[in-house]
Amino acid sequence: MANEIVLKMVDITKEFPGVKALSHVNFEARSGELLALMGENGAGKSTLMKVLSGVWPYPTYTGDIYVNGEKRTFSGTRQAEEAGIAIIYQELNLIPEMTVAENIFLDRQFTDAMGRIDWVRLNHETKLLLDELGIRDFKPTDKVSSITVGKQQMVEIAKALSKKARILVLDEPTSALTDKEVADLFRIIRKLKADGVCMCYISHKMEEIQQVADRIVVLRDGQTIGDVTPIAEITMDQIISRMVGRDIKDMFPKRVAKRGRKILEVRDLEVDHPTLPHEKRVKKTSFTAYEGEILGISGLMGAGRTELVGGIFGAYPGQSRGEVLLDGKKLTIRSPRDAIDNGIALLTEDRKALGLFLSEPISFNTTISSLETVSSKLLGVINHARERELVTDYVKRLGVKTPSIDTVIGTLSGGNQQKVILGKWLNSKPKVFILDEPTRGIDIGAKVEIYKLLHSLAEEGVAVIVISSELPEVLGISDRILVMAEGRIVSEFNRDTATKEAIMEYATGSAKGGDSK
Amino acid sequence: MTNSGLVSFMKKNATLIALIVLALGMGIADDSFFTARNLSNLARQVTIIGIIAVGMTMVILIAGIDLSVGSVAGLAAVVVTILMQNDINVWISIVVTLSLVGVVIGGWNGFWIAHYKIPAFIITLGMLTIARGLALTISDGSAVPVTDTTFPLIGGAYIPPLISVVLIAGVFGLVLFSTLRSAMRVRAIGGQVDKVQIITNLILAGAGAALALYMFGSYNGIPVPVAIFAVIAGAGIYVLGQTRFGRRLYALGGNEDAARLSGIDVYRTKVIVYIVVSVLSALAGILLASRLNGASPNLGTMFELDAIASVVIGGTSLAGGSGTIGGTVIGALIIGVLNNGMSLLGVSAFYQLIIKGFIIILAVWFDVLQKRK
Numbered sequence: 001m002a003n004e005i006v007l008k009m010v011d012i013t014k015e016f017p018g019v020k021a022l023s024h025v026n027f028e029a030r031s032g033e034l035l036a037l038m039g040e041n042g043a044g045k046s047t048l049m050k051v052l053s054g055v056w057p058y059p060t061y062t063g064d065i066y067v068n069g070e071k072r073t074f075s076g077t078r079q080a081e082e083a084g085i086a087i088i089y090q091e092l093n094l095i096p097e098m099t100v101a102e103n104i105f106l107d108r109q110f111t112d113a114m115g116r117i118d119w120v121r122l123n124h125e126t127k128l129l130l131d132e133l134g135i136r137d138f139k140p141t142d143k144v145s146s147i148t149v150g151k152q153q154m155v156e157i158a159k160a161l162s163k164k165a166r167i168l169v170l171d172e173p174t175s176a177l178t179d180k181e182v183a184d185l186f187r188i189i190r191k192l193k194a195d196g197v198c199m200c201y202i203s204h205k206m207e208e209i210q211q212v213a214d215r216i217v218v219l220r221d222g223q224t225i226g227d228v229t230p231i232a233e234i235t236m237d238q239i240i241s242r243m244v245g246r247d248i249k250d251m252f253p254k255r256v257a258k259r260g261r262k263i264l265e266v267r268d269l270e271v272d273h274p275t276l277p278h279e280k281r282v283k284k285t286s287f288t289a290y291e292g293e294i295l296g297i298s299g300l301m302g303a304g305r306t307e308l309v310g311g312i313f314g315a316y317p318g319q320s321r322g323e324v325l326l327d328g329k330k331l332t333i334r335s336p337r338d339a340i341d342n343g344i345a346l347l348t349e350d351r352k353a354l355g356l357f358l359s360e361p362i363s364f365n366t367t368i369s370s371l372e373t374v375s376s377k378l379l380g381v382i383n384h385a386r387e388r389e390l391v392t393d394y395v396k397r398l399g400v401k402t403p404s405i406d407t408v409i410g411t412l413s414g415g416n417q418q419k420v421i422l423g424k425w426l427n428s429k430p431k432v433f434i435l436d437e438p439t440r441g442i443d444i445g446a447k448v449e450i451y452k453l454l455h456s457l458a459e460e461g462v463a464v465i466v467i468s469s470e471l472p473e474v475l476g477i478s479d480r481i482l483v484m485a486e487g488r489i490v491s492e493f494n495r496d497t498a499t500k501e502a503i504m505e506y507a508t509g510s511a512k513g514g515d516s517k
Numbered sequence: 518m519t520n521s522g523l524v525s526f527m528k529k530n531a532t533l534i535a536l537i538v539l540a541l542g543m544g545i546a547d548d549s550f551f552t553a554r555n556l557s558n559l560a561r562q563v564t565i566i567g568i569i570a571v572g573m574t575m576v577i578l579i580a581g582i583d584l585s586v587g588s589v590a591g592l593a594a595v596v597v598t599i600l601m602q603n604d605i606n607v608w609i610s611i612v613v614t615l616s617l618v619g620v621v622i623g624g625w626n627g628f629w630i631a632h633y634k635i636p637a638f639i640i641t642l643g644m645l646t647i648a649r650g651l652a653l654t655i656s657d658g659s660a661v662p663v664t665d666t667t668f669p670l671i672g673g674a675y676i677p678p679l680i681s682v683v684l685i686a687g688v689f690g691l692v693l694f695s696t697l698r699s700a701m702r703v704r705a706i707g708g709q710v711d712k713v714q715i716i717t718n719l720i721l722a723g724a725g726a727a728l729a730l731y732m733f734g735s736y737n738g739i740p741v742p743v744a745i746f747a748v749i750a751g752a753g754i755y756v757l758g759q760t761r762f763g764r765r766l767y768a769l770g771g772n773e774d775a776a777r778l779s780g781i782d783v784y785r786t787k788v789i790v791y792i793v794v795s796v797l798s799a800l801a802g803i804l805l806a807s808r809l810n811g812a813s814p815n816l817g818t819m820f821e822l823d824a825i826a827s828v829v830i831g832g833t834s835l836a837g838g839s840g841t842i843g844g845t846v847i848g849a850l851i852i853g854v855l856n857n858g859m860s861l862l863g864v865s866a867f868y869q870l871i872i873k874g875f876i877i878i879l880a881v882w883f884d885v886l887q888k889r890k
Contacts, residue, residue: 313778315777315778335777335780335782336777336778336779336780337780337781337782339780340780341780346778348775348778353772353774353775354772354774354775354778355775355778356772356775357767357768357771357772357775357776357838358771358772359771359838359839360767360768360771360838364764364767364768367764368764368768368776368779368781369779369780370780371761371764371765372761375760375761379760380760380761380762381759381760382759382760382761382764384699384702384703384759385702385703385705388703404709406709424779428780
């Protein structure tokens with residue numbers, strides 16, 4: 001196989017309001033190889049791939065893209081597809097109620113002169129495609145909703161190949177797959193390599209990279225670190241140091257943990273799967289949190305971390321069971337309101353969908369969960385002067401960069417939006433403050449400010465619980481770390497004993513035989 | 518005022534400007550439009566739809582819809598008149614109707630929508646025919662006359678001119694006082710004051726008061742239904758702008774998941790809103806029966822369309838989360854001016870429907886254009 005360079009991205013820069021997502025990125029990829037794109041969350045990998053596949057069309061970025069040596073500017077995903085570039089996202093884009101064949105040939109069905117769909121041909125062509133990939137686990141006529149996520153991913157790959165894709169981007173393809181499905185996926189990847197397809201593969205998982213990657217390139221803070229390097233010529237430690245780069249210790253303010261009383265105790269918490277009966281997202285999980293302590297919760301995506309804290313917060317009424325004790329007293333939490341009234345706050349992972357009222361001003365967003373603090377008891381009449389005073393205080397204290405507290409929150413940068421949400425929860429005066437991925441999609445400066453704030457909260461005696469997928473972050477801020485995998489807490493570490501490797505082993509389930517608890 | 522300032526000012530107050538232009542146009546086209554008598558009548562015609570539209574604003578604000586308002590008004594009219602026929606005291610009849618028709622139907626609608634998460638469109642569409650069917654059933658399909666002598670006064674009487682003048686002056690004073698006080702408080706804690714908007718608001722309030730004095734002072738005083746509508750609209754504006762409950766509606770319509778996770782009781786809030794709109798619809802039906810001195814089971818047919826049109830023309834987004842009752846009042850007035858003006862001009866009822874339809878589409882199109890920017 002002639003491994004010529006089929007893709008080259010030169011000097012790519014992409015800015016979002018307030019954040020430089022990519023800055024002068026360079027890399028190239030060859031046919032018949034799998035190029036691993038590595039980097040922490042927010043390093044710019046997905047943004048880079050979106051530029052490549054036309055999701056961010058020219059000229060919303062600067063720089064040049066060369067496909068097969070030819071300079072290309074895509075004005076949309078369609079042009080990118082025509083150039084042979086396909087991207088498969090973490091969240092699959094299939095229509096669940098249609099069959100495998102219908103999904104693969106969506107909008108390109110074979111029809112006769114009357115516009116009627118030629119089902120025989122549709123299913124036959126799909127069959128050929130699946131055979132070519134060596135897929136025998138499902139049929140062209142199976143409904144997509146009836147097959148597992150792993151198989152759906154293969155449908156996506158088949159769909160991309162049916163469009164004659166020669167450059168395939170896989171964005172964390174294994175995050176929701178079982179071991180068996182991962183093995184199947186790798187088999188297909190090897191086959192595609194042999195056929196000369198070029199693949200760009202985004203992943204955090206080191207073992208996977210070692211198994212399937214030919215070369216790797218690392219992104220950090222929107223920049224490529226080092227050159228594209230053959231996997232044989234680089235050690236895992238070198239990759240990590242490229243990914244993390246800066247001395248992490250400087251980012252996280254030093255402090256001496258003063259663990260106080262036991263404040264939160266969770267016993268046998270269970271959370272149902274939202275759609276599959278009998279499946280559990282969280283399986284009988286127990287843990288405790290202490291005043292003045294920062295408790296980190298680590299784990300891979302889909303490990304059940306978000307569901308665990310959501311279950312405590314009453315976010316899934318009727319779908320969670322178990323006991324939550326605060327200060328030794330058993331609580332009945334039927335809704336987020338109950339949790340808030342008892343002094344528990346939850347900053348959600350998905351800021352836009354679950355946290356913000358985008359078209360409302362900062363003041364509205366700050367007081368919405370604790371309107372009692374700015375209104376009369378009986379009739380609930382808002383005291384606007386008091387509200388302005390309070391919100392102005394939070395904006396100052398948290399360093400929100402905004403012209404006014406009347407500014408619509410949707411116009412602020414991610415970091416500033418997050419600070420407003422922090423203010424909203426601080427105003428509910430929590431005893432237990434749970435933060436789910438609080439620094440996702442936020443620039444470094446704002447991250448450091450948030451770490452400092454969490455420290456000062458712990459200092460004041462609040463029990464802080466932080467979920468984070470970024471290992472350096474969990475290691476840097478936590479006094480104690482819980483590791484979750486497949487709906488369970490599988491391990492617990494103290495600040496002194498925790499290492500990246502040990503956490504990763506438990507999170508990926510490669511530490512077989514056990515439970516260190 | 519700079520050029521761009523003027524543009525943004527025009528945009529902010531577009532519906533109001535449209536109302537003024539429309540009214541002036543009607544005035545030029547027909548001399549009798551601006552007579553106190555006609556304006557007073559126009560105001561009274563607007564009240565029925567206006568009262569429903571206040572509740573409809575709240576429903577649409579939380580990204581819901583209530584198609585049953587017209588049928589509920591019709592049912593309420595029939596129920597209240599039948600109760601009085603059976604020698605039940607006027608006031609007791611009204612209270613019973615408001616709770617039996619308004620609270621029960623609103624609670625039922627809200628329960629299905631909030632509890633089973635069935636689209637409001639379907640639940641209230643079902644109620645549209647159920648309530649109409651009930652009205653036809655209990656009236657046996659025929660008109661119900663009113664025998665009571667006090668009842669017609671609610672929809673037909675006037676507040677004496679002298680008291681009217683005092684009331685209008687009082688309301689104007691209150692608006693003046695509260696606007697200035699809130700501006701001063703904002704400034705006291707270092708906030709920014711939109712001077713242009715405040716001055717405009719005060720000028721408008723003054724103009725409104727002057728117009729009201731002309732309309733009602735020189736012609737019999739304020740019609741009672743207009744006073745009721747003013748109180749309800751005022752209360753609605755206050756609740757949306759100044760209370761926790763109002764904030765929750767905006768939050769719920771803006772982002773229901775975020776609202777729930779911010780501790781808002783989504784279920785309860787929805788049920789209350791559907792009860793409010795049903796009670797207001799029942800009240801509108803009662804007022805209509807009073808004005809007509811009787812009820813027919815077909816009363817209120819198609820009211821839902823005028824009510825929704827008022828809300829939408831008034832700038833409330835059907836997607837929820839943004840809108841005001843002030844806007845809705847203007848929207849209702851636009852529809853009122855259209856109906857009244859076109860009738861004065863002798864435009865046939867058929868053409869009126871066509872023109873109204875186009876105006877609704879134009880209003881929504883304008884709204885979409887603005888949002889895109």
